[in-house]
Amino acid sequence: MKSHLTNDIKYFDYNATHPPYAEILKSSLEEYLDSFYNPSGISRFSLKNQGKIEQTRKYLSQITGGQEKQFVFSSTGTEANHLLVQSLRVLYPDLDSVIVSPFEHSSMYAALDTYGFSPILLKTDRTGIINLNHLETLLQENPKPVICLYAGNETGVIQPAEEIFKLTKQFGQLFYSDLMQAFCKIPVPFSSFDGYTFSGHKIGAGMGAAVTYLPTENKNFRLFGGGNQENEHRAGTENTYAISCLQKVAELQLAHLEEKNIRLKEFQIHLENELESLGCEIIAKQENRLPNTTFLILPIQTVDFFLLGLEEKGIIVSTGSSCKSRAREASKSLLFMGYSEEKALKAIRISTGSFTKLEDINILIEQMKELIETFSI
Incomplete structure (x- = not known):
């Protein structure tokens, strides 16, 4: 295109x-103009739009190997990262800190602060790769969940996700990752992450749709309440247009x-x-x-x-x-x-x-x- x-x-x-991708966004807009119905409604027109959202959720499950109900749509990468971190607070209500790479997007650090986690920063050097020995030492001394993006948004350096995953599992901990710069840009070892995030505008799908993959099904994982959309994880009418664009562009990018x-x-x-x-x-x-x-x-x-x-x-x-x-x-x-x-x-x-x-x-x-x-x- x-x-x-x-x-x-x-x-x-x-x-x-x-x-x-202008052609994709224009065709999706035409679909939206013809079928603008609220996907949360009870009419068959609304249910059809909800079906489109579920089809995209199913597509994401197919390309990542994840469980459909653990994918949550929100509007931005920042929202997606906040939901990911909120799930840690639900799982570990007394946890005070998390092991984090020094390369995270500012929204990830902000989310940690919002939910009361202090970041324990991993060491690095001019390679831009986290120090695995330091990670192992931290996990041995005081095991905690780990957050490390897969590809640096500034340096572009790709982190050793498989090795990080093995270490976290050795000490019984979760491994979360921001995949904003990796999704549809490089092959991603999705099975190496317990939870992750990515966004449509990073791949050419326009603004308005981002994704959080949660580590398990839990209704208490909630960005905010007020409605039962997104399996009660994120209240608010879904952006059917942006979600449709995300799938279509992802299909093109991966092909x-x-x-x-x-x-x-x-x-x-x-x-x-x-x-x-x-x-x-x-x-x-x-x-x-x-x-x-x-x-x-x-x-x-x-x-x-x-x-x-x-x-x-x-x-x-x-x-x-x-x-x-x-x-x-x-x-x-x-x-x-x-x-x-x-x-x-x-x-x-x-x-x-x-x-x-x-x-x-x-x-x-x-x-x-x-x-x-x-x-x-």
């Missing part, structure tokens, strides 16, 4: 939001996953080799990473002017996690990895996806070279 992006925009912020990632990996190698020749430092270059993500430190001080210069040329990149990029704080991921605040403030993220073309990459390289040379004088 073609991108709806104009030739004036070269978009390299897929990890924040994947551009929508072309291997060929897409081969292409994106070629782009990544080409881009990073060129940027290194300009003096950029590629973060965790030798590690197992998402093929679409390049996190780098610029060899200049004037990062804000550099970003403005790219935007003037119609090129959009990011300074890291989208929820923090406006604040221009030093990347916490890099600080935990041992980088100085000065270096962390010079980091930018380039993320590609389904609609990225080689000519876009070459234009980005050309404009970055020009701006780096300008600001190096």
